[in-house]
Amino acid sequence: MQRRQPRVAVLGAGSWGTAVASIVAVSAQTTIWARSAEVAEDIDSNGRNTRYLGDVALTEGLRATSDMERVVSEADVLIMGVPSHGFREALEQAAPYVRPWIPVVSLVKGLEQGTDHRMTQIVGEVLPGHPAGVLSGPNIASEIVAGYAAAATIAMPDQNSAAQLAALFRTERYRIYSTTDVLGVEVAGALKNVFAIAAGMGDGAGAGYNTKAMVITRAVREMTKFGEALGGDHKTFAGLAGTGDLIVTCTSPMSRNRRVGEELGKGKSIDEVMAGMHQVAEGVKAVSAVMDVADRLGIDMPIAAEVDGVVNKGGTAEDAYRGLLKDTPGHEVHGEGW
Template sequence: MMHRQPRVAVLGAGSWGTAVAAIVARSAPTILWARSAEVAAEVNTHSRNSRYVGDTALPPDLRATSSLAEAVTDADAIVIGVPSHGFRRAVESAAPFVRPWVPIVSLVKGLEEGTELRMTEIVGELLPGHPAGVLAGPNIACEILAGYSAAATIAMPDQASAARLAELFRTSRYRIYSSTDVVGVELCGALKNVFAIAAGMGDGAGAGCNTKAMVITRALREMSRLGEALGGDPATFGGLAGNGDLIVTCISPVSRNRRVGEALGRGRTIEEVLAGMSRVAEGVRAAGVVRGLAERAGVEMPIAREVDAVINHGAAAAVAYRGLLRAAPGHELNGKGW
């Protein structure tokens, strides 16, 4: 007996949403939802999304729409790649058209300001009963669209659904591992952006490679401590969604969060930096949320604290680095601080 291919809706036509839609379109009928009718028309007419991914050719079978109802009504799986600050509104708007029990996969590497919720928690609130998970890893959209090899982890509440959904994303050059640690994988994506800003501040200030390696290594320790305190599996933070994504976001020249930090390290204010950006750097919004989560969990996160001080409290990046270096180091593995 033949089984039809699952229909997939990808919500969000930014660079990463478009890249994921291009991947999935090779294995299943896929529709990409764009807020802009012009973006949707270009995808349908020319197999391009020049606003977000330049001249990269998209699969000819990939369709797009600016209607949420059209995108999700017949979907067997929904992938959401809108920025964290627009995630709740997108889910609320789509909810009346989503069929029961359809799995929801978040691509978002951020936390909701005000509520401190992860994206899957928002799905649970607005679409109760729908299995909700996350796809995350060291994935630079332009490299994946160009055909470079990469890998990611998909986490769902149960292993069977994680393995089944992994098949939608897996290609010969895009390896997908599965997990049931939704909390850990989702926190990895949000936390690493904050630390990429810290690494970028060091780049902008000319701190050197030794310092950058120190910041990345200690940042992973902070991520692991908070993630475990909030219910994540400590092993997740050493994997693709944790250590892997942290490294690429801290070193890639196209990483938006690293570039924000670099500009701050050169003495620009956060207002000046954001005024010159057309795309979202999730770490900016997440910095204060992460500091609040750490304080309530009783977890010391000196690097995250200093990033929050620069972004939200007017501190200078150079002062933040001096503050970190003044702190006396303790035991490398069991110490609580920096």
């Protein structure tokens, strides 16, 4: 007897939510919820998300609407692509229509301001009992929908669920690995955006490739130390969700967080930079939450602290790099600090 094709709901029609919806639509009935009726109409009628992805064709058969009940009520899998600052609100709006026990997969690489919660923690509060996980990796949305080869990791609380959901996302050019380290994958996704701002500040200030390599490498160490202190597996931070995503976010001209850092490095204020952004740069919102957690745990986070100084405390990129270089290096693996 042939199994029924799963029905998938994707909440959030930004560039990454749309890209993932287009991927999943290859193998499953997929409907995307857009806050904007205009964006939903463009996807549903024209097979495009012109606002966020230009004229790139999406998978035929992908449906879209701005009607939350219609999207969620029959879904077998719920995928959350809403940015961190709107994640809880959107999930609460969806909650009355979510079928019992279906898995919820977050695409968000950030932390909730005010609570410092990861997105799966929010799922646990709003939809208790639903298995909650995360998809993350070195994925630039425009490259994914254009068909370039890429890979990501799906993390779920148990390996069987992770493997089953991996099959939902996997295509010929999109490789999906699985893990049960939900915390580690989420932490890596939030931190890499903060570190991309640091790398971008170097770009804007005219620093060289040696400097960028130094920042990326030490950021891996800082990310791993932070994640392990929270209970993550150190191996996660050497993988796709950690080092892989960090590399692409620190180097790609398409990276929003790197671009924020670049503009800061050129001398603009954070208010000026954000006024010119048309999409969310999660690192800007995540850095204060990261520092809150680091302070509670007593973890030294020199790179994140310098980014926080520029984003939230009126510092400059020049101040940040000067502060980092003042630190005296110790043992590369076991030493404290930068």
